Every structure is written in C-alpha cells, then in structure tokens.
Amino acid sequence: MPRAATSDSRMVSRKLEMILRHSAHVFAEKGYEGASIRDISRASGVSLSGLYYYVESKQKLLYLIQIHTFRTILSRLQHDLRSISDPAARLRILVHNHLEYFLRHPMEMKVLAREDDVLAGGYRKEVAEIKRRYYGTALEIFEHLRRSGQTRRLNPRIAVLSLFGMMNWIHTWHRPWVDPQAEVLSDVMSQMFLHGVMNGHQAESQKPSRAARGALKVAARAVG
Amino acid sequence: MPRAATSDSRMVSRKLEMILRHSAHVFAEKGYEGASIRDISRASGVSLSGLYYYVESKQKLLYLIQIHTFRTILSRLQHDLRSISDPAARLRILVHNHLEYFLRHPMEMKVLAREDDVLAGGYRKEVAEIKRRYYGTALEIFEHLRRSGQTRRLNPRIAVLSLFGMMNWIHTWHRPWVDPQAEVLSDVMSQMFLHGVMNGHQAESQKPSRAARGALKVAARAVG
DNA sequence: TTGTGATTCGAACGAACGTTCGACTCAGGA
DNA sequence: TCCTGAGTCGAACGTTCGTTCGAATCACAA
Numbered sequence: 001m002p003r004a005a006t007s008d009s010r011m012v013s014r015k016l017e018m019i020l021r022h023s024a025h026v027f028a029e030k031g032y033e034g035a036s037i038r039d040i041s042r043a044s045g046v047s048l049s050g051l052y053y054y055v056e057s058k059q060k061l062l063y064l065i066q067i068h069t070f071r072t073i074l075s076r077l078q079h080d081l082r083s084i085s086d087p088a089a090r091l092r093i094l095v096h097n098h099l100e101y102f103l104r105h106p107m108e109m110k111v112l113a114r115e116d117d118v119l120a121g122g123y124r125k126e127v128a129e130i131k132r133r134y135y136g137t138a139l140e141i142f143e144h145l146r147r148s149g150q151t152r153r154l155n156p157r158i159a160v161l162s163l164f165g166m167m168n169w170i171h172t173w174h175r176p177w178v179d180p181q182a183e184v185l186s187d188v189m190s191q192m193f194l195h196g197v198m199n200g201h202q203a204e205s206q207k208p209s210r211a212a213r214g215a216l217k218v219a220a221r222a223v224g
Numbered sequence: 225m226p227r228a229a230t231s232d233s234r235m236v237s238r239k240l241e242m243i244l245r246h247s248a249h250v251f252a253e254k255g256y257e258g259a260s261i262r263d264i265s266r267a268s269g270v271s272l273s274g275l276y277y278y279v280e281s282k283q284k285l286l287y288l289i290q291i292h293t294f295r296t297i298l299s300r301l302q303h304d305l306r307s308i309s310d311p312a313a314r315l316r317i318l319v320h321n322h323l324e325y326f327l328r329h330p331m332e333m334k335v336l337a338r339e340d341d342v343l344a345g346g347y348r349k350e351v352a353e354i355k356r357r358y359y360g361t362a363l364e365i366f367e368h369l370r371r372s373g374q375t376r377r378l379n380p381r382i383a384v385l386s387l388f389g390m391m392n393w394i395h396t397w398h399r400p401w402v403d404p405q406a407e408v409l410s411d412v413m414s415q416m417f418l419h420g421v422m423n424g425h426q427a428e429s430q431k432p433s434r435a436a437r438g439a440l441k442v443a444a445r446a447v448g
Numbered sequence: 449t450t451g452t453g454a455t456t457c458g459a460a461c462g463a464a465c466g467t468t469c470g471a472c473t474c475a476g477g478a
Numbered sequence: 479t480c481c482t483g484a485g486t487c488g489a490a491c492g493t494t495c496g497t498t499c500g501a502a503t504c505a506c507a508a
Contacts, residue, residue, distance in 0.1 A: 012454090033257035034342075037496060047457045049498075058496065114338065116396060118258075152419075155404065158412055161397050162390040169389025172340060180379065188382055195376075196420025236484090261466060271487045273468075282466065 016054050019044050020068070023061050028107035032062055032115045062115060063123040069108045070130045073101045077137065087145040088194055094138055095193070096186040098167050103174065103182045110171040135160070142197075151197045163193050240278050243268050244292070247285050252331040256286055256339045286339060287347040293332045294354045297325045301361065311369040312418055318362055319417070320410040322391050327398065327406045334395040359384070366421075375421045387417050 022044035026035045037058055041048045055061050077097045084090050102109045119127055138160050145151055151159075166189055173179075180188070246268035250259045261282055265272045279285050301321045308314050326333045343351055362384050369375055375383075390413055397403075404412070 031255065031257055031342075033255055036494075038494085048496095049458075050456050052497070053455065053457095118255075152415075154416075155412065158404070158409070159416070161393065162413060162416060165390040165393025166386040167389070169385065169393060173385050180382070185382070188379065189386060191376075192378075192383070192386060192420035193416075194420075195422075196416035196418075198419075260464075262464085272466095273488075274486050276467070277485065277487095 012054070015046075019046060019051065019054055020061070020065055024065050024105075024107040024111050027062065027065070027115065028110040032058075032111070032118050059119060059123060062111070063119055063127065065108060065111055066115070066119070066127045067130065069105065069112050070127065070134065073097065074130060074134050074137070076101065077134070081137075087141060087148055088150070090141045091145060091194065092186070092190040094141055095163070095167065095190045096182070099170070099186040099189070100182040102167065102170060103176070103185070106171065106174070109168075113168045113171050135164075138163070145197070150199065152199050154197060159193075159197055163189075166193070236278070239270075243270060243275065243278055244285070244289055248289050248329075248331040248335055251286065251289070251339065252334040256282075256335070256342050283343060283347060286335070287343055287351065289332060289335055290339070290343070290351045291354065293329065293336050294351065294358065297322065298354060298358050298361070300325065301358070305361075311365060311372050312374070314365045315369060315418065316410070316414040318365060319387070319391065319414045320406070323394070323410040323413070324406040326391065326394060327400070327409070330395065330398070333392075337392045337395050359388075362387070369421070374423065376423050378421060383417075383421055387413075390417070 019040070023040050026039045026043050029035070030039065037051060038048060040061070041051055044051075046054075055064065077094060080093050080097055081090055084093060139156060142151075142156050142160050146154075146156065170185075179185070243264070247264050250263045250267050253259070254263065261275060262272060264285070265275055268275070270278075279288065301318060304317050304321055305314055308317060363380060366375075366380050366384050370378075370380065394409075403409070
C-alpha cells in the first residue's frame with residue numbers, strides 16, 4: 001500500500017502534468033474563454049468527466065498552469081542570479097532566463113501573457129503575488145544598475161515594464177524557424193535595453209554570453 | 225427624402241459609433257470570447273435583437289473596431305510624418321503617435337493588442353493587411369535610420385518588434401493617474417529605443433518634443 | 449473469490465450563448 | 479386618412495457551455 005501509494009500518486013501527478021500541458025496548448029490556441037473543456041478533453045484524450053477527477057474546475061486548470069509557470073521561472077532566475085553580483089550581468093541573466101523559458105514553453109508563456117485578468121478570488125491573488133515578486137526582482141536589479149551610477153535619469157517602473165513589454169510581446173511574432181533562438185534574442189534585447197538605459201560609457205564593455213558566442217554567425221546572417 | 229436620408233444615415237452612423245464604443249469597452253474588459261452580445265446590449269442600452277439591425281454578427285463588431293482603429297492610427301501617422309525627413313525624428317513621431325492614440329483610446333487599443341487571432345476569413349485578412357502596412361512603415365523608418373549609419377548592427381525585424389512590444393505592453397500596466405501621459409512616455413521610450421539602437425555618438429543630440437517640455441518636472445518627479 | 453478504493457466515462461443537467469423572427473411603433477409622403 | 483419603411487424589441491430557436499452523477503472497470507489486499 002505505501003509503495004503502491006507513492007507509485008500511484010506519481011502516476012496521478014504525471015497524468016495531471018499531461019493534462020496541464022494539453023490545456024496550455026488549447027488555451028494558447030483559442031484563449032481561455034474561447035477554449036472549452038471539451039476541447040481539452042479531445043486534446044488530452046481524457047474523457048470530459050474524467051478531467052474533473054484531476055482538476056475541480058476550468059479556472060483551476062488556468063491557475064495551475066500560471067502558478068506553475070511563474071514558480072518555475074522565478075526559481076530558475078533566483079538560482080542563476082545566485083553567483084552574480086554585477087548589475088548589468090544580472091540584468092542579462094534576467095533577460096536570458098525569461099526568453100529561454102519563453103521559447104522553450106511558448107504555449108504556457110502565451111497563456112501567462114494573455115490571460116492576465118481572467119482568474120478571480122484566491123487564485124487571482126496568488127498569481128498576482130508571485131508575479132509581483134518576479135517584477136520586484138527585476139526592479140531591484142535595475143535599481144542596482146542605477147545606484148552604480150551607470151544609467152541615465154529614468155523612471156525605473158517605466159524602464160522595467162518596457163523591458164518586459166519587449167520580451168513578452170514575442171509571443172505575438174516569434175516563429176522558431178525564421179527568428180533567432182533564445183541565446184541570440186536575449187543578447188540582442190539585453191544590449192538594446194542596456195544601451196538604451198545607460199549613460200553611454202560602459203555600454204561597449206558588455207560581451208556576448210558564453211552560450212551565444214557560437215550563435216553569432218547566425219546573428220550576423222540575421223542582421224542582413 | 226435626400227435631406228432626410230442624409231440626416232437619417234448620419235443618425236444611424238452616430239448610433240453605430242456609439243455601439244462600437246461600448247463594444248470596445250466590453251471587449252476590453254472581458255475579452256472577445258468572454259463578452260456576450262447581451263453584455264454589449266446592456267452596456268449600450270440597445271436591445272439584444274436591436275443590435276443586429278446595425279451589425280450583422282459579433283465578429284463584425286470586432287472587425288469594425290479593429291479596422292477603424294488601425295485606419296485612424298495609420299492615417300494620423302502618415303499625416304504627421306509628411307513634413308519630417310530626419311530618421312530619428314520620424315521614429316520619435318511614430319512612437320508619439322502610437323502612444324498618444326493608445327492612451328486616448330485605451331479600450332480600443334487593448335482590443336487591438338489582445339484579440340489578434342480571433343477574426344477569420346476576409347475580416348482577418350483585411351485587418352492583417354493594414355497591420356502589415358503599419359508595421360512596414362515602422363520598418364522603413366528604421367531602415368532609413370540604419371542606412372544613415374547611425375545604428376549598430378541589428379536585426380531590423382527584432383528591433384522594430386521590440387519597440388512595438390514596449391509600446392503595446394502598456395495596456396497591461398498603465399494607470400492614467402499614477403503613470404506619465406503620452407508626451408513623457410513617448411519621449412522616454414523614443415530615447416530608450418534610440419539610445420539602445422544607435423552607436424552612441426548622436427544619441428545625446430535629441431531634444432524633448434515641444435509638448436513634453438512642460439511635462440518635464442512631472443517626469444523628474446516620476447524619476448524619483 | 450470477494451471486497452475496496454482509485455480511476456474512468458456516458459449521459460445528462462440547467463444555464464448561457466449567438467442569432468432569428470415577427471410584431472410593434474412612428475414619422476413623413478401620397 | 480392610409481401606407482410605407484426605418485427602427486426597435488420580446489420571445490424564442492438550436493447549440494454549446496461547465497459541471498455533476500452514478501455506473502462501470504481495474505488492480506490488489508484479504
């Protein structure tokens with residue numbers, strides 16, 4: 001029973017993950033309101049009523065997708081930031097982490113970006129809270145950049161939200177087979193943002209990330 | 225009859241405009257799929273069936289909002305660009321025009337930004353076409369900037385779409401009573417983009433727009 | 449073999465959806 | 479005065495929605 005229970009609960013959570021994956025795809029394609037539970041049933045191969053054994057409502061489905069995505073991306077960011085102290089480098093890590101996850105999980109991120117004000121009540125508050133923490137991390141990084149005297153006078157809120165705008169808008173236009181991948185894209189956007197925000201002296205000192213160096217010929221080709 | 229006809233048709237188009245205005249508000253608040261014709265009926269004060277005297281379907285409602293918004297913003301841009309030839313100045317005009325219209329018609333712009341892939345068939349094609357022309361104008365401006373040798377090596381598609389990302393993301397965070405208005409906002413974003421994209425020498429030569437100069441104290445306060 | 453709890457699903461619920469229809473009002477021309 | 483057509487709407491259409499329920503199936507301990 002104990003052994004069976006763990007294997008069972010592992011099975012259950014595996015199946016739940018699979019349902020969430022298909023749900024994210026359906027939500028991304030049709031939007032939360034435009035997607036029906038029947039669409040999700042069809043996509044996941046689980047019967048209509050069978051879905052309710054794993055998730056108690058359509059809202060909870062969206063909540064689980066959003067909270068899981070946010071938690072993952074935030075914890076990865078905190079991990080990657082652990083060993084870095086230079087503000088500009090930290091900023092580049094934030095952008096790279098965001099875009100890397102974005103392009104590896106485009107459906108989940110599209111759902112995150114689009115269905116911002118669908119949730120209600122406690123679900124809404126929980127997602128808003130973790131989103132606030134993610135935004136706060138970005139704001140902190142920018143403030144460090146500012147305090148180290150490297151930026152022009154700028155409203156930090158606007159600067160940071162503009163950066164998120166650049167990044168999140170990607171879900172409307174990025175096509176994996178014609179557009180650059182995360183490494184190049186995050187280098188380009190980091191540099192655009194840092195150049196755009198700095199006072200012009202340190203701007204030249206940045207170097208491409210280790211991972212991106214190999215992709216530079218691709219970038220050069222893309223530059224046309 | 226002819227006089228009466230014009231007065232009538234003026235009345236009709238006035239009422240249609242009023243319906244579209246309320247529809248945009250409802251779509252912005254609940255999303256296209258989440259909004260019902262009954263919501264629009266309630267908001268506009270026109271009976272459920274009465275709406276169908278003016279518009280033949282819910283899709284057409286969305287189409288009319290989107291096509292009208294795009295046409296207006298594009299024609300205003302072309303008008304404002306007419307007398308300007310300097311590429312950087314043209315870029316600033318594009319940003320100012322976009323944000324000015326954005327903040328003056330937030331509901332319509334939210335609908336434009338969010339409900340991108342809802343329309344089908346001919347409606348979809350028409351909206352896509354005018355959107356392509358708007359994007360093309362921005363791309364042209366950037367190419368001029370590039371050819372005048374002022375920008376770093378950059379994928380133009382990514383640069384321009386990042387700019388649109390910065391601008392369009394505003395609908396998720398801008399609060400009229402706490403955030404800067406269009407003049408300040410467009411100056412900030414223009415400068416961020418131009419600094420971010422230029423090779424660093426001409427970057428200092430830009431000046432705030434006439435309209436924004438008066439708002440600079442507000443900006444300075446906002447910079448905190 | 450029997451019993452039990454976890455898992456699955458067909459069928460149905462009431463509510464809400466977009467759209468249609470026929471009747472009504474009413475101002476203006478004949 | 480009667481007629482016409484634009485404008486308006488209550489009531490209903492058939493469909494789809496999210497969710498529920500009870501029965502069936504399954505693996506496995508007793």
